[in-house]
Structures are given as C-alpha cells and as structure tokens.
Amino acid sequence: MATITPEISTPTLAEPGPEKAPAKRPYPGALIVVEGTDGSGKSTQLYLLKRWLEIGGYRIHFTEWNSSPLVKSATRRGKQRRLLTAVTFSLLHAADFADRCERQILPLLHGGYLVLADRYIYTAFARDAARGCSPKWLRNLYSFAPIPDITFYFRAPLDVAVNRIVAGRPKLKYYEAGMDLGLSLDRAESFRIFQERILSNYDQMVETDHFVLMDGTVRVNRLQKQMRQIVAERVALTQFAPKNKKKENDEKE
Amino acid sequence: MTKKNKNAQGNGSNGRPSEGQRKGTNGRGEPASRFYGIPLPGVNLEELGGSLIVLEGSDGSGRSTQVALLTEWLEGEGFAVQTMGLRRSFLVGEDIDGLLEENAVTRMTLALMYGTDFYDQLERRILPALRSGLVVLADRYIFTLIARAAVRGIGRDYLHGIYEMALRPDLTFWLNVRPEIAFDREFKKAHSISYWESGRDMSLSNDLFQSFIRYQSLIKREFEYLSNRHGFVEVDGEGSVSEVNRMLRKRIAAQLGIRNTHYHPSHALSQLWR
Numbered sequence: 001m002a003t004i005t006p007e008i009s010t011p012t013l014a015e016p017g018p019e020k021a022p023a024k025r026p027y028p029g030a031l032i033v034v035e036g037t038d039g040s041g042k043s044t045q046l047y048l049l050k051r052w053l054e055i056g057g058y059r060i061h062f063t064e065w066n067s068s069p070l071v072k073s074a075t076r077r078g079k080q081r082r083l084l085t086a087v088t089f090s091l092l093h094a095a096d097f098a099d100r101c102e103r104q105i106l107p108l109l110h111g112g113y114l115v116l117a118d119r120y121i122y123t124a125f126a127r128d129a130a131r132g133c134s135p136k137w138l139r140n141l142y143s144f145a146p147i148p149d150i151t152f153y154f155r156a157p158l159d160v161a162v163n164r165i166v167a168g169r170p171k172l173k174y175y176e177a178g179m180d181l182g183l184s185l186d187r188a189e190s191f192r193i194f195q196e197r198i199l200s201n202y203d204q205m206v207e208t209d210h211f212v213l214m215d216g217t218v219r220v221n222r223l224q225k226q227m228r229q230i231v232a233e234r235v236a237l238t239q240f241a242p243k244n245k246k247k248e249n250d251e252k253e
Numbered sequence: 254m255t256k257k258n259k260n261a262q263g264n265g266s267n268g269r270p271s272e273g274q275r276k277g278t279n280g281r282g283e284p285a286s287r288f289y290g291i292p293l294p295g296v297n298l299e300e301l302g303g304s305l306i307v308l309e310g311s312d313g314s315g316r317s318t319q320v321a322l323l324t325e326w327l328e329g330e331g332f333a334v335q336t337m338g339l340r341r342s343f344l345v346g347e348d349i350d351g352l353l354e355e356n357a358v359t360r361m362t363l364a365l366m367y368g369t370d371f372y373d374q375l376e377r378r379i380l381p382a383l384r385s386g387l388v389v390l391a392d393r394y395i396f397t398l399i400a401r402a403a404v405r406g407i408g409r410d411y412l413h414g415i416y417e418m419a420l421r422p423d424l425t426f427w428l429n430v431r432p433e434i435a436f437d438r439e440f441k442k443a444h445s446i447s448y449w450e451s452g453r454d455m456s457l458s459n460d461l462f463q464s465f466i467r468y469q470s471l472i473k474r475e476f477e478y479l480s481n482r483h484g485f486v487e488v489d490g491e492g493s494v495s496e497v498n499r500m501l502r503k504r505i506a507a508q509l510g511i512r513n514t515h516y517h518p519s520h521a522l523s524q525l526w527r
Contacts, residue, residue: 085376092369095366102359136291137290141414
C-alpha cells in the first residue's frame, strides 16, 4: 500500500505553544539555529561556533538559508526579473527550505548529527509577514520543519545593523531592500523601513518561539564565549564528540 | 436550465447538495465567498468579474480535449477565454519540468513548487483575466495538487492551508473515469506510461500496470473526499467526447446565461470529436 509517513501530518511542530518540558525529539540529532536581521552579527557568530566544533572533531553539518541547488535557478530568475510577489517569494523560499529539510536536515538529524543553520523558518516568518503574508498562513506553510533545540536571536539596534550593511555593500539588491513593497524610491531608505518591520516581527517571536536573546553590540569574542557556554549547557555535546573524546568524558564521570 | 447539478456516477453523495454547493459555488454569491480563506495580499474583490470554471480529472479523463472544445464554443458565443493548467507559469513552469525529469525531488519540495506555479498563474494570469471579465477555464486546479500530495502522506489540512488564498471556482467539474479506462487511453496516446502518472516514486508495485491502477485509485479516493467537501459536478468521463461536451455546455450555459447550447466543432477541432 501507499508509503504514508505521518510526520508531516502533525501540524504542531512549528506552532508556538505554552512552555512545555523540553520536547522529546523523534531523532538523536540536534539543531542549533541563528536568526536576526542583516548586520546583526549572527553569521559571524555561527561561523565561530562551527569552527569550535569542527576543531573539536564533532559530527556537525552547516546549512544556509536559500541554498538548495534544485530550486536555485528559479529563485535567481524570479529575483533578477522581478517576477516575485509576496506569496510566490514566500512559496519559492519554502520550496527551497523543503528541499534542504527533506534531503539534508532531517536525514542528518536522524543520523545523529548536530546541525547548524544560518537562518531558519523564523526568517520567513519575520520577512514574509513584513511583505504582507498572513502569519497564520506562514506558520502552516512551514509546519513540517523540525523545531530547533536552540534558536539564538542576535539583536542589534536598527541603526547599527543598517549601517553595517549599507557601508559594506556597493548596492542593495531589489528584494533585499524590500523595493517590491514600494516603501520608498531610495534603496537605502526602503531597506531601513523594511528592516525595521522585520526587527519588530522578530521581537514578537522572542517569547512565543523561545529565542535565546543575544546582544549584537557585544564584542565578538565575548559574545562567542557566551554562545559556546549556552550550547554546552543545553546540548549534550558528548553525543556528537569523536570516539576518543567520548571515552575521556565517560572516564571523567 | 439543467434540472440537477449532478450527473452522478454512483459513489458518495446521494443527491443531497454537498457542503460546497450549499455555501454557494454557484458563482452569483457575494464576492466575499470567492476566496477559501484569507484573500491574497493586495487583491480587491470588488474588481473581480468574470467566471472561473475548473475541469478536474485524472490523466486520460479527457480534460484537455474538453477545454479545447469549450474554448471554441465560448468564443463562438462571444466570451473571451483565458486558460490555465499545471506547470504553465512563467515563473517556475519549466523548472518543475526539470525537477520531474531528474526524479531527485522529494514530495514537500515538489508540492511547494507546484504551489508556487499555481499562485504565479493566479496572480499574473487569472486575476487580471477576471478583472477584465473573462471566462477562465482551468485544466486542473488546486484539487489535483491537493490529491497528489495527500496520497503521498502530506496532511490534508496542511494542503488546504497552503491553498486558502486560492479563488473558489464558480463551477468545478470532475471528469470521473475508472483507472483501467484511463490506462487504456494514456497508453494509446503515448505508447508508454510515465514515471509520475504511475506513481512510481511511491513504490506501489514493480508492475507498471499495477502501479498505475493503484496510484490512480488512491487519487480517485482523494477526489471523492474533495468532491464532497467542495461540491464538484461529477461527470461520467467514460462517455464519448460529444456526450461529455454536451453535459458540460449545458451546465456552463446555465452558469453564464447562454441560451444557445448547440455547438459543432470547427474543422480545426473536428478530429477531437468522437
């Protein structure tokens, strides 16, 4: 008969709920996510976390938003020719995420990997809602995604974040700047208004989605120290450690 | 006027109007009922005129033939027609063709690419057509997309959620044929049965005939559920092209207020007429 696997039919996964005991995951792996506006420092911090774990020999995999090879050409063309509306922009990114989720993230979690994700479904919630998609529709759209073990939210004041981006880039891209929303004819100004909306949507998810708030203005190495501490506290790292390390740890105990 | 909405072909409803019919899929209802749930961002319902008429049915049910004939008939009656169908969006139509050829794509990705394809056509083709008062003939609609994903284990509520910004059709016909008949027709057409038509990604059987029949039977069961939920007009798709066409014309004529339901295909389309 039909190969019916139930995990997608359970719509509870990505819904914010009342504080519960840490959910039992149906897989041995773990998922750590960074979120935040452009220029919040999240990618730098996740890179440093990844280096720490790589150097230690842990079983990890790093995945990036908007990077599925199957969907890439469609997304690129849609953006270049400015064909995307709020809804098709959102669906195309969801298809991209679904491809990474089904072919990378879920198999790796089931195979016992520690998965590090630079941006996750909350990026879509914050950004696509800022474009006018209904939050309820978006929550349903991504309800197949596994819930992260830790979601770090890097928050930098709007001016700090916007200046970091505007200073570093010769030209903001059309969709990146939210030009499709008709907020302003000036790209930098449009970007600023768009980022402001996204920031406010992120802030609203801090409680509902149990974000770990990180101050993006703190010095890089100090912030990284905090991040590593939190990871060590909340994820059973020995589980992902190389065999000899596992032994060492077991002996210590 | 037709006496009954349903040219019932057995299964399911016993003549009582379904949920969808009672809620007014009869088109002349208030504009608020034109979307299933929330409207698309930036769409003003009051601007929308025209009619949306959907033909659903499995591979080999004769849908595309009927769409071609109905288009000619309606144009002859002075109605401008816009058509839509799967994988015809400018945005991702060809990308999906590519994904289907590779067989590397997984079910959620494919479901969401079809969703993108659908909404791109809705926003760029159907809504502008309805704003101009055209008749939109859809060769398949969200129901095929929901059925195909549902038989692959994706939740029905999830799928209805994705398509809640779709327009509710004024009429949805279901050309119902038995899987065995569909097999005969498809085989005659292409002299082989395709990977996706036989649901080979679902590992139902190594025997392609068995695989096709089982897959199409699962789809048919989903359609029975959808028909009850959305009030399809069920048509016996095993009748001759001209018989089926006559039934469709009768029902559409009532919907659009066309008096004359007589039609004979032009020379260009006469080879379709059996």
